[in-house]
Amino acid sequence: MMERSAAVKLRVDQEKCQGHNRCYMLAPELIDVDDMGTAFERNEDGSVPAELEEKAQLAADNCPEFAIVISED
Amino acid sequence: MADTQPVNDWATDFDILDEGYIADPFTVWEDLRGRCPIAHTERRESAFLPTKYDDVQAFSKMVPELSSADPLVIAAPEAIQQTEHFKKYGANSPPISSDPPEQVWTRRLLLPHFTPKAVEPHRQYTEELCNELIDGFIETGEADAAGQYAQQIPPRLIAKMLGVDESMTDDFTYWVRAVLELGLADPELRMKYRDVIRQFFRDTVAERRDNPGDDLISHFLAATDPDGNPIDPEIVIGMCNLQLVAGIDTTWSSIGSALWHLGSNPSDRQRLAADESLYPTALEEFLRFYSPVTMARVVTENVDYNDVSMCPGDKVIMNFPGANHDPDAFENPHEFQIDRKVNRHVAFGAGIHRCAGSNLARMEMDVAIKTWMKRIPEFEVSKPDEVTWAGGQVRGPRYLPVTF
Numbered sequence: 001m002m003e004r005s006a007a008v009k010l011r012v013d014q015e016k017c018q019g020h021n022r023c024y025m026l027a028p029e030l031i032d033v034d035d036m037g038t039a040f041e042r043n044e045d046g047s048v049p050a051e052l053e054e055k056a057q058l059a060a061d062n063c064p065e066f067a068i069v070i071s072e073d
Numbered sequence: 074m075a076d077t078q079p080v081n082d083w084a085t086d087f088d089i090l091d092e093g094y095i096a097d098p099f100t101v102w103e104d105l106r107g108r109c110p111i112a113h114t115e116r117r118e119s120a121f122l123p124t125k126y127d128d129v130q131a132f133s134k135m136v137p138e139l140s141s142a143d144p145l146v147i148a149a150p151e152a153i154q155q156t157e158h159f160k161k162y163g164a165n166s167p168p169i170s171s172d173p174p175e176q177v178w179t180r181r182l183l184l185p186h187f188t189p190k191a192v193e194p195h196r197q198y199t200e201e202l203c204n205e206l207i208d209g210f211i212e213t214g215e216a217d218a219a220g221q222y223a224q225q226i227p228p229r230l231i232a233k234m235l236g237v238d239e240s241m242t243d244d245f246t247y248w249v250r251a252v253l254e255l256g257l258a259d260p261e262l263r264m265k266y267r268d269v270i271r272q273f274f275r276d277t278v279a280e281r282r283d284n285p286g287d288d289l290i291s292h293f294l295a296a297t298d299p300d301g302n303p304i305d306p307e308i309v310i311g312m313c314n315l316q317l318v319a320g321i322d323t324t325w326s327s328i329g330s331a332l333w334h335l336g337s338n339p340s341d342r343q344r345l346a347a348d349e350s351l352y353p354t355a356l357e358e359f360l361r362f363y364s365p366v367t368m369a370r371v372v373t374e375n376v377d378y379n380d381v382s383m384c385p386g387d388k389v390i391m392n393f394p395g396a397n398h399d400p401d402a403f404e405n406p407h408e409f410q411i412d413r414k415v416n417r418h419v420a421f422g423a424g425i426h427r428c429a430g431s432n433l434a435r436m437e438m439d440v441a442i443k444t445w446m447k448r449i450p451e452f453e454v455s456k457p458d459e460v461t462w463a464g465g466q467v468r469g470p471r472y473l474p475v476t477f
């Protein structure tokens with residue numbers, strides 16, 4: 001595997017999230033949903049462990065509201 | 074122009090109730106995307122039909138310029154619009170027929186009952202139900218997978234959630250079809266069953282007020298509106314109405330389409346039978362490819378969008394199924410890919426009206442298809458020419474003969 005140069009972060013933009021819950025199904029390790037179906041990050045700082053990076057990307061790529069942002073910092 | 078004349082040009086005169094379109098809307102959208110991605114018609118009323126993903130997404134965010142006040146693809150008949158009830162309450166199926174702020178608070182009453190965790194307890198019941206239905210025909214080696222199976226599942230779950238007797242399910246199914254399918258071309262039928270459903274819930278709500286339980290109707294009755302007052306009983310009735318109208322034809326169509334697909338495509342059927350881990354992507358691909366639901370908006374102020382000018386009173390058809398086949402949004406959209414990884418489909422809509430029942434619908438699809446495949450892994454559509462499809466508002470097979 002490639003050397004990890006930056007930590008990957010996942011953020012749910014709750015203004016955009018409409019609760020499709022696709023992300024929760026694809027990456028329950030990273031995302032949970034509240035009583036209204038709105039998604040939020042399980043890790044408060046949004047950090048994504050290396051082995052879950054692919055899942056994080058899948059969650060982002062399947063969100064119909066484009067509400068999940070993946071960044072490297 | 075007569076509403077039922079054959080279509081001359083789909084770009085300027087589309088007809089979503091056209092028989093050929095119901096059987097195969099895909100080629101129509103493909104043609105339109107290339108030359109006129111937002112089509113128009115004057116049939117029945119002035120209406121626009123977007124065929125591209127980005128346009129459908131953009132329209133779903135145009136609130137309140139595009140209102141949900143009359144969300145069916147064919148406007149409520151004049152006779153309904155003239156009633157005192159309609160003048161006061163409108164289409165009255167909150168939240169689907171509401172705009173904010175009413176849409177927001179009525180939707181919030183529903184959401185907690187439909188999260189992934191909230192629907193999970195209904196899984197076991199759904200499994201038992203599916204097995205019982207299969208027990209009823211498995212010995213005969215043939216079935217109508219639409220009428221004897223797919224159609225039977227959603228109304229029972231809705232009945233259970235509303236705390237209504239299960240024996241009502243055949244009535245529910247017919248009432249909803251009378252409004253959403255048969256009623257689109259038959260205003261009198263639509264009116265009649267609109268009233269039948271409402272009267273049923275008027276009686277049920279009155280009875281439930283005296284005998285509350287742990288069901289959706291009792292929860293609605295116990296809740297308050299934003300002013301802290303008990304909710305107007307007509308709004309509760311409207312919300313119950315929506316549970317039937319939104320939850321039955323839709324889910325039944327998605328289960329039926331999935332079985333149609335598996336019964337017509339042996340290689341996909343064998344792959345799914347051999348590998349349960351394909352279910353999550355398979356379900357989303359069924360939803361994308363066979364998206365059952367088309368909705369509508371009504372324009373409330375002048376909107377200029379790309380080359381199109383829309384005026385107050387025009388209808389906009391929310392063509393979620395067409396969006397899901399747009400090559401700019403999906404790789405090889407006309408191919409059914411059972412393991413499609415990136416699938417940002419909008420079968421459950423987009424924006425503030427995202428299907429509130431989507432997690433329940435997914436659970437029902439998951440259980441219905443898994444249970445069928447476990448018990449009847451080998452089957453085929455036996456008389457493809459006899460399969461009938463409904464469409465326009467909700468698309469799916471209505472008669473689906475299979476042998477096994």
Ligand code: HEM
Nearest residue numbers: 168169319320323324327366368421422426428429430434
């Ligand atoms: C596969 C099955 C289903 C499909 C494809 C589907 C599709 C849709 C779509 C596209 C919308 C958006 C309407 C709009 O934008 O105007 C919607 C809304 C809605 N659906 Fe579903 N639906 C399904 C099943 C269900 C079920 C089982 C229920 C509940 C029992 C349900 C309840 C609702 C409600 C309450 C809304 C209105 C949400 C709002 O306006 O805020 N649906 N559905």
Ligand code: SF4
Nearest residue numbers: 017018020021023063
């Ligand atoms: S998929 Fe997108 S819209 Fe759906 S819950 Fe996740 S973040 Fe929200």
